[in-house]
Amino acid sequence: MHSSHRRRTASVQTSQARLGILLLLPAMLLLAGLTLYPVLYGVWLSLHHKHSFFPQQSWAGLENYWFLLADPEFSESVWRGVVYSVSTITLQIIIGVGAALALNQYFPGRSLVRGIVLFPYVIPTVVAVILWKWLLNNQFGLINYGMVMLGLTDEPINWMGRTYIMTSLILISVWQFFPFVVLAVLARLQTIPTELYEAARVDGAGPLSRFLYVTLPQLASVLFIVVLLRTIWMFTKFDTVWLMTQGGGAEKYIRTLPVYAYLRAFHYYEAGTGAAASVVMFLLLVVFAAVYFMMFRREEQL
Amino acid sequence: MQRIESVRQLALSVTCAILFAGTVAGAAVAQTKVVRVWHTETDPASVKAVAEIVERFEKAHPDIKIEAEALAWGDLEPKIQAALAAGAPPELSHGQPITCTALQQQGLLLPLDDVVKAIGESNVWDQIKQVCRADGKYYGLVHAAGTSLLIYRADWAKQKGLKAPKTWSDLIANAKALTMDTNGDGKPDVYGLTIPGDNLFINILVGELIAANGGQLFDDKNKPLFIDKRMIEVLNFWKELTTALPPGWEGHGYLDTFASMYGQKAAMMFQGYGRGASLIEKYVPKEMQDTDHFDVWMKPVGPSGNKPAVQVDEEPWMLLKGSKNPEAAKEFLKFFYKDENYIEYIKSVPIHFFPITKSLRQSAAYKEIPMVKRWGGWLEVQQEALDGDLAKPTLVVKYEDLNTKPYLMQVLGSGIIRDMVLETVVEGKKPEEAAAKAQARAEALIKKAGYAKW
Numbered sequence: 001m002h003s004s005h006r007r008r009t010a011s012v013q014t015s016q017a018r019l020g021i022l023l024l025l026p027a028m029l030l031l032a033g034l035t036l037y038p039v040l041y042g043v044w045l046s047l048h049h050k051h052s053f054f055p056q057q058s059w060a061g062l063e064n065y066w067f068l069l070a071d072p073e074f075s076e077s078v079w080r081g082v083v084y085s086v087s088t089i090t091l092q093i094i095i096g097v098g099a100a101l102a103l104n105q106y107f108p109g110r111s112l113v114r115g116i117v118l119f120p121y122v123i124p125t126v127v128a129v130i131l132w133k134w135l136l137n138n139q140f141g142l143i144n145y146g147m148v149m150l151g152l153t154d155e156p157i158n159w160m161g162r163t164y165i166m167t168s169l170i171l172i173s174v175w176q177f178f179p180f181v182v183l184a185v186l187a188r189l190q191t192i193p194t195e196l197y198e199a200a201r202v203d204g205a206g207p208l209s210r211f212l213y214v215t216l217p218q219l220a221s222v223l224f225i226v227v228l229l230r231t232i233w234m235f236t237k238f239d240t241v242w243l244m245t246q247g248g249g250a251e252k253y254i255r256t257l258p259v260y261a262y263l264r265a266f267h268y269y270e271a272g273t274g275a276a277a278s279v280v281m282f283l284l285l286v287v288f289a290a291v292y293f294m295m296f297r298r299e300e301q302l
Numbered sequence: 303m304q305r306i307e308s309v310r311q312l313a314l315s316v317t318c319a320i321l322f323a324g325t326v327a328g329a330a331v332a333q334t335k336v337v338r339v340w341h342t343e344t345d346p347a348s349v350k351a352v353a354e355i356v357e358r359f360e361k362a363h364p365d366i367k368i369e370a371e372a373l374a375w376g377d378l379e380p381k382i383q384a385a386l387a388a389g390a391p392p393e394l395s396h397g398q399p400i401t402c403t404a405l406q407q408q409g410l411l412l413p414l415d416d417v418v419k420a421i422g423e424s425n426v427w428d429q430i431k432q433v434c435r436a437d438g439k440y441y442g443l444v445h446a447a448g449t450s451l452l453i454y455r456a457d458w459a460k461q462k463g464l465k466a467p468k469t470w471s472d473l474i475a476n477a478k479a480l481t482m483d484t485n486g487d488g489k490p491d492v493y494g495l496t497i498p499g500d501n502l503f504i505n506i507l508v509g510e511l512i513a514a515n516g517g518q519l520f521d522d523k524n525k526p527l528f529i530d531k532r533m534i535e536v537l538n539f540w541k542e543l544t545t546a547l548p549p550g551w552e553g554h555g556y557l558d559t560f561a562s563m564y565g566q567k568a569a570m571m572f573q574g575y576g577r578g579a580s581l582i583e584k585y586v587p588k589e590m591q592d593t594d595h596f597d598v599w600m601k602p603v604g605p606s607g608n609k610p611a612v613q614v615d616e617e618p619w620m621l622l623k624g625s626k627n628p629e630a631a632k633e634f635l636k637f638f639y640k641d642e643n644y645i646e647y648i649k650s651v652p653i654h655f656f657p658i659t660k661s662l663r664q665s666a667a668y669k670e671i672p673m674v675k676r677w678g679g680w681l682e683v684q685q686e687a688l689d690g691d692l693a694k695p696t697l698v699v700k701y702e703d704l705n706t707k708p709y710l711m712q713v714l715g716s717g718i719i720r721d722m723v724l725e726t727v728v729e730g731k732k733p734e735e736a737a738a739k740a741q742a743r744a745e746a747l748i749k750k751a752g753y754a755k756w
Contacts, residue, residue, distance in 0.1 A: 051751075052383045054408045137558075138550050139567045155489055158550025162728050165553060246376055249499030249552035249724055252717070266380040267501075267715030268747070 039282075045275035052269040064276035074277065077260035078284075084170065084241070084256055085234040091174040092230060093223070096181025101215070103182065104189040114186075121179035129243040132172045136160060165250045173240055177233075181226055188222040189215070224296055231292075232285055238262065257281050335627040337634055338392035339370040341445070342378055342617060345577070347650035354646060359637045366630045375502065379715075382622075386410065391622035393631035399695035400710040402434035402442040402618050407708050412621040412628050413439040420636040421659060429688050430658045432701045434618050442618025443635065446648060446655035449684045449693045450510065450613045453563060453574035455480070456597040457590075458492075467602040470539045477546035480569035494546030496559040496568035502696070503556055503573050504720040505713075506613045509697045511536045513611035515604030518699050520707055523755040526744040528722065528737045532606050537726045537733035539604065544727055552728050563596075574598070575615060576653030576684065579677045592676065598683045614693035615654070641665060653677045656684060709753045718743045 046064055050057040068074045103114050120128065135143050136159035144156035159168045192215065200210045238258040245251035255263070261281065265274025341352065349372045356368040373381060379401065385391045397405070405411050411434075418426060418440050427447075434442025452467075458480055467473040477494030484491050497507065512519055517532030527533060548554070548562065560578055562568040564585045571578070583591050590596070601610045619635060621628055637643060641662045648655045648662065652673045657663045668674065674681065687693040694701065697710045704710075713719065722740035725731045748754050 053386060053405065054410070055386075138553075139548065139558075139562060140565060158553065160553030161550030162552060162724075245553065246500075246555070248501070248555055249504065249720060249728070251501070252721060252724060263715075263717070266383060267717065269383075269712050269715060270750075 042275045042278055045272055046279045048272045050271040052265055052271040052274075057272075060272055064273045065280070067273060068276055068280060073255070074260060077255050077257045080166070080254065081235055081256035081258075083166070084173070084237075084254070085231060087170045088173045088177070088234050089227065089230050091170070092178045092181050093227065095174065096178045096226075097185050097219070097223075099178065100182045100185035100189055101211075103186055117182055118179045120176045121183075125176070125239045126243060128176050129172065129240060132168075132175075133160065133244070136168055160244070160250055162250055162253050165244065165253050169241060169244050169254050172244070173234070173237070176240065177230070180230070184222050184226050185219060188219055192218045228289065228292060231288060235285060235288075236281065257284075334367045335365060335630040336367045336369060337394065337627050337631045338625070339368055339631075339634070340373055340378060340381065340392050340395040341370065342373055342375055342396045343445075343650070344372045344374055345580075345651055347580075348372070348647065351647045351650040355638055355643045356634075358643065359634055362637070363630075363633060366627075366633065368634055386622075386624075389624060391625050393621065393625040393627055394635070395620050395622065396445065396617040397442070397620050398617060398711070398714075399433045399442065399704055400697060400708075400714065402620050403436075403704045404708045404711045405620060405622075406434060406436055406441040407705075410623050411441045412623050413441055414443045414619070414621055414632065414635065415440055416632050417443060417635045417639070421639045422661075425659050425661050427658055427660060427663075427688070429614075429691070429693070430616065432704075433616055433695065434620070434704065436705060442620050444616040444618050444658050447614055447616040447658060447688065447693075448576045448654040448656055449615070449687045450506070450601075451574045451576065451578070451598045451680065451683060452601050453571040453578050453596060453598050455569045455595065456593060457595050458482075458569050466599040469602050470604050473602045474539075474542050474546070477543060477570060481546045482569070492566065493548040493562070493568050495543060495570045495572055496554070496562040497543070497547060497551055497572050498556045498559045499552035499554050499724075500556055501717050501720045502714070504723050506696050507573055508536060508719050508723065509694070509699065510601070510611045510613050511539065511604065513694065513699045514601065514607045514609070516607035519697060519713075520703075520748075521756075522706075524707065524709070524748055524753045525756040526741050526748070528741040528744060529734070532604070533737055534733045535605055537723065537737060540723060540727050541733070552724055572601075576655075576677075576680055577651045579653040579673060579680060580651055583673070593679050598680050600683055600686065609690075610687075610692055611699075612687045612693050614688070614695055616695060641667070645671075653680050656681075656688070707753075709748050709751050712747060712751055713744060716743070716747055718747065 047060055047062070048057045049060045049063070099117060103110065103117065107113075135141050138144055138156040138158045138160065141156070141159070143159070144153075147153045148156060158164060196214050196218075197210055200214050205213065236258050237256070241254055241256050241259055242262070244254060251259070257277065258281065261274050261277035263274075264270050264277055268274075339352075339356075343349070343352070352370050352372070356370050359368060360366065378396065382391070382395055382397070382401075391410075402411070423431075430444045430447060431440070433444055434440070454476075459476070462479050464476050464479060465472075467476050480492070480494040481490045482492040483489060497503070509519065512532060515532045515535055517530060517536075518527055520526055544551075548568065554562070556573075559568070559571055559573065560581050563571045563574070563578065564582050566586075578596070582596050586595075601612055603610055621631055625631070638647070639659060641659070644657060644659065644662055645665075645667055648657050648668065649671055652671050657668065662668050684693075695704070697714055698704055718740050721743075722736045725736035725739070726733045745754070
């Protein structure tokens, strides 16, 4: 009786497990089809000479990777990507944390201001970039007009020309993405126990000390994730960068790694080299993430 | 156990329902032939004209559905690539003449001879017949042609007593004379010239300038000629022009240069087109919407050249092999080119779209288009360039280049020529140095693509 019950239970469990696998299968196939297959196809493509339009392809081994190593355009684009990522992330964190601290204080109209601060993050990238391009236009733009009127500059600044286009790109990107930092940090700030601040006050800590020794350590876990995610997203950022010039002359001066990979695949028609550049970008991020985790993961609070 | 059985029954019912719905929908779709049409005329008037032609066609052919999509130039080629890679190309698409030839040489296009026959081969302008043609077959059929134009402010030129520039030196002199400080603050607020900084337009311009300077971009063995004296002259000319160009011109797109022109910030536009007339009629004050204020000159000749050169914007329709309904697509094109339909399309940007059919161009209906009457001078300059064989597609110096240099598409996309110009003009490098770098890059690209014969 006992053994027959056990057999029945085992049979039910097996049947349930099969059903479970069956129900999971569509999601797993979808993931494999949409994530795993493109990644593996990209790696496979990077090992071939392949014209983007034409069907012919031939085995290249590591040739595409050697080509990248020797290509000054590639190394320049990696460097520009690093400049762009580090600058935008640093500014996003500083402005985002500052704004979150301000929005954590009570003041009349706080809810409205919180909503407005999120505005840049919710508008579509294409709209944001077009808007900024017109504002920064050196012949008709409002920003130059205002700066000249206020006497801040004698003549309009060429924000979209060689000298300032990277600065413009960084400012637009910071404007567009700092609300993400605000969201994450503000959520964490609202959960810090007020007792910690009261205790610090009793111990004679001023605002700066309270920020450095209470707020900042409490934010560490959130900032850890924010920096990681923003690094991945900014280093692989394509739309904002591309839309700034859409292949225009000054594109040369803001050509980051994702744009380089795109150009190789869709403008040089070298799908293999473009894929190799994407694989390198992926590997660079893996290395960064590994180092980042090794450096900060040991911190107890993370 | 009972619950598992219920779930099984539910899953079975849902699957049957999906299969049934799919079969019914599939049967409905099978009755209609869908023709996908990708074109690059994103002007709202052109989009509307295409939509109206499609509507009339579908009424006349209830078994065919046309899915027309207007795409920006930058989006078109990646989309064609993706479609070809997926094995699901559209039936019809616009493309650059050099793209059309490259696809044809790879056997990816179907001939459009039936369409040409329906239009009447003798009814098509000879200049048009040179685009994307191989082995006597038409693999591309131009939707409409329009040449680049040197647009200038006729009222300002008259005030300054300037005449049409015959040489590059004349053009530089005119541009300097038209760079003006109108508000007396000691700085120019009107620049003599405006040029787009886009990759495409820099390539177009270099192609034009080298032809106007009696040179070529590549020799018969496909070796780039970027370090040739004539190219160095082109780069030096461009460098001299910058004294009359607005600062930051390299960041200006094609439409920005039009904005400079009708926004009265520039006096000449080197890379203008007939669509400028439509923009002028849209954006400048009514009393200035005429050729007394905005007119065109034939482009000047370089120091080593003997005749002007312009680019002709003449993207062909391409019929892609592997698409599902090529025969239905041909029917659509035959309908599109019928005078009564084609004129609607031409009317959408009439000074930029030269009809490819003689019957339409010589018809009273075409000549009576109000804009054609108002901007006749602009059309005459284009006609002169087309008739005089001065107009060639992007990067093409001789029409044979289309068939003998299939790598032009890659050269254009690579930005090598754009970088050479920017390094000289914006970064201040010596023309010889920038040209040598571009030469090495272009040689590497052509070798890699397998076309080097030197």
